[in-house]
Amino acid sequence: AASQLPPDVVSQGISVTKSVTSPLGIFVLYSPKGTYDPLFLANYAYVNINDPMTRVPGIGQVQIFGASQYAIRLWVNPDTLAKLDITVNEIASALQAQNTVNPAGQLGGDPVPAGQEFTYTVLAQGRLASRADFENVVVRARRDGALVRVKDVARVELGAQSYIRRGRLNGQPAALIAVYQLPGSNAIDAMKGATKLMNEIKARFPADLDYVTSLDTTLAVSAGIREIVKTLVEALILVVIVVFVFLQGFRTTLIPLLAVPVALVGAFMVFPLLGFSINTLSLFGLVLAIGLVVDDAIVVVEAVEHNIEAGLSPRDAAFKAMEQVSGPVVAIALILAAVFVPTAFIPGITGRMYQQFAVTIAVSVLISAFNALTLSPALSALLLRPKREMRGPLGVFFRGFNRAFARATDGYVGACGHLIRKWAFSMVLLLVVAVFAGLFGSRLAGGFVPDEDQGYFFVNAQLPLAASLDRTAAVNDKLDAIFKTTPGIKYYTGVAGFSLLSLVTTTYNSFYFITLDDWDARDKKGLTADVIIQRLNQRLAGVAEAQVFAFSPPAIPGIGTSGGVTFMLEDRAGKDPAFLAENTETFLAAARKRPEFARLFTTLLPSAPQFFAEVDRDKVLKQGITLASVYQALQAFLGGAFVNYFNQYGRVWQVYVQAEGEFRTKAENVGQFYVRNAAGHPVPLSTLVTMRQVNG
Incomplete structure (x- = not known):
């Protein structure tokens, strides 16, 4: 087939990359004493960093902002x-x-007369x-x-090669190295690999050249995983306490607790087979599963203990208990699996997101049921003995707890009996509760994914159309002064001549990646990302030369370039840009009437x-x-x-x-x-x- 590419494109070539839309991280080269100009900084990155960085596993694209290539x-x-x-x-x-x-060729290159002793390359x-x-x-x-x-x-x-973009870090000229994740890769591993490479290259830096990691989007993911692991440990401790308080024996407590690692490790073994990874959603599923996987083992232990109290030996008690509770254990596991497994088949991005969450719980519950039918009765036969009354402080605590729990049980049973006899009153009460639940539920904010403090956000500045790059740089100087005096901001990394929203290079646009201080340092002062964005927008409104606003990144890194909702308006009639702009304004006017939208803007600039x-x-x-x-x-x-x-x-x-x-x-x-x-x-x-x- 004949090529339809313009000759200029054919002569300079094209490159095709596969990556997500927003940066995974940004490394910034700068000269602390100002020895090197932005052109040197950018081309040092092109020559020494760009190609090795693209070979890091998980990195799909590397983009250098600042000065252009030599x-x-x-x-x-x-x-x-x-x-x-x-x-x-x-x-x-x-x-x-x-x-x-x-x-030029060669001297003495074959074929030559016999006897030629040397062959010389001619340069x-x-x-x-x-x-x-x-x-x-x-x-x-x-x-x-x-x-x-x-x-x-x-x-x-x-x-x-071009002079349309300028990079800066905290007001200082710099070269920005933005790395983009390869779809389907592990973000944390990719960022670790990129950071390791930068540290290796730093050892060869000339004097007065340094770098900082001004943006690392995986920090929020790592912090979230650490919090989930912490919650996992806390949940395990709570399960230990609850099981021990109710079963009131070290041996009886040990058997259900052994079901937890068996179920969790079993779930991890299934992950590679299903193509899952250890992430926030799968870990959330494990947190919830901790409270579920001990239920089956508790049922078995209580049944065995009851039979031992009836005079059977531990072995016979275990056999009889399994005859009594095998059916309920299997039924409970299948019911829980039936609740969570259908979630994995929800179509679209919603199903994709919660697939690992649902399957993790379902697999853990099924493994716990298998454990309750095999390991738990075996351990019960080996470990359980006729219960003796516990003495000492624990005995006093357990006797008091049992009396209080018995009174609570009697009260609950009495209330249930009263409501059963007064069935009309019960139905009215149920209806009232349902109505109030609906009223309060409708007042709660809804959304696909909640916005969280990810430790960074974006700022976009747009000057009047066709404004020069010098005017944009002057606005950036004002913005740098604002960012410098805003509490909670650590790095403000800017690119004059570029907009991440429209992904185009224009002289009248500027974009900033704002990196915040560590969460612990900001939490003490109440400086969440939302608070900083709100205060910053109040100050940015005073910049008369440009329209400047701060906004959150996408709730899920890689899905879009900003938080909120993105609509794409397509002109299928193939008319001119003015027609598309007219309909875009009509759409925006209608959308502004909706109370759900706080801010609306478009990147279409037809005039x-x-x-x-x-x-x-x-x-x-x-x-x-x-x-x-x-x-x-x-x-x-x-x-x-x-x-x-x-x-x-x-x-x-x-x-x-x-x-x-x-x-x-x-x-x-x-x-x-x-x-x-x-x-x-x-x-x-x-x-x-x-x-x-x-x-x-």
Whole structure:
């Protein structure tokens, strides 16, 4: 099939990566004493960190924010070109002709006459490698023998491929290395691997170069897992206490407790078979399962103990107990499994989320039932003995507890009997409870996943459309001052010229990753993420130059780029952007009437001020000028024309030709750019192109 990609895309190539939408973590390179500029910092990351980081297991993409990759920049002066009667296309042609890879061959390579003793590789000058090489490229040889070189018409420097983004850390120029998780991988392992790599590379850093981890989204996950493990231990302790208080014997308490590790370890053994991992949802399931897995063993122990009190030997008591309770134990396990297993078959993301939670509980309960039918009766026959009255402080406590529990039981039974006799009153009471439960339940906030303090949040700034990058940087200076004086903020990592919401690069956008202090330090001051965001938004509202707001990250890392709900509006009629913008505003107006939405915004900006270069094709063709040369000249002067490549630092970089900055500030500058007609005379582009201001 024929390629449908534009030639520029074919020449520069495309890359396809598979990753989640929001960063897993951000490493920031900076120079504490200011020895290195942002261009060096970014390209140190490109050369030394980018490729090794992409090979870390679990990392799907690496994106470097800040300065762009190195490029040889030829900044031409249109006035000088006009005086020397040279066009920008001539410069590009000279570079393409003299900056090439030139294989030469071999001396003595086969087939050769017999007796050849050596074979030599012949090397020839290849791609240009330094600024001086590019400065000495010959653009034109005059009839008098004089040579016009690139340095005569352009300023050559090792610059950047583009200048549209600037990175900063706490107000200091920096290079941001954002790592994105590979879908399906373990986030904690991936971040640990990335951090280990950074520490290994840090050992080779030059003097006055350092890095910090300004964002680590796995910290919240790790903290959550630690809290769940803590809850798991607390639940186990509570189960021990409750079982011991009610069974009132060390031997009788030991048997149900042994069911806990058996069931939990058994659940872990099933995880690899089902493709599960140890995460917050599966651990939550284990916390809940702790209270369930001891039930079956308690039933067996109590039945055996009852038979022993009736005069049977422990072995006979165990056999008789299993005849009595095997059916109920199996029934209980199947009922609990029937409650949780259907949750795993819920379609969509909801079922995917709670699948591990439900299956973990169901598997644990089934294993506990198997344990109650096998291990528990065997242990009962070996360990249980006729119960003796316990003496000492524990005996006093148990006797008091039994009396209190007996009174509570008698009261409960009496109340139940009264309600059974007064069935009409019971039905009315049940109805009242149901009504109040419905009323109070309807007043509770609902949502798919609750927003939690993840230890970081985002700030987006948007200036008026078409605002320059310098204006955006000035706004960032104000934002840095606000962040610096906001309690609870540890790092504020910004990218001028980029928006994570729309994932586009524009000069009038800026984005910040705000990392907060540790949870323990903030909890003492009541500085939760929501509190900091609320206070910060009040201060950000005072920034008149831009629309700035702070917002939470997605509740589940990797699902979306922000918290809340995202809608995608699609124009299936294929009309112009104005039609889509009109319907978007209609949708937003209707959505703002809903009380559930606190803030609504869209990344669609159809009315940005632009200039349309209208080429008079008839006039161009009448003068024997190709349309391609006109568009190439426009691109070269205004946007920078890619020419070819050069080699340095063991890598391949790009070469660009572009007009100096003072010749690209207003539309009238087009009159200073020239192309050559069929007669060889220079023609100003202003006679061929009309610059018309539009919105789009």
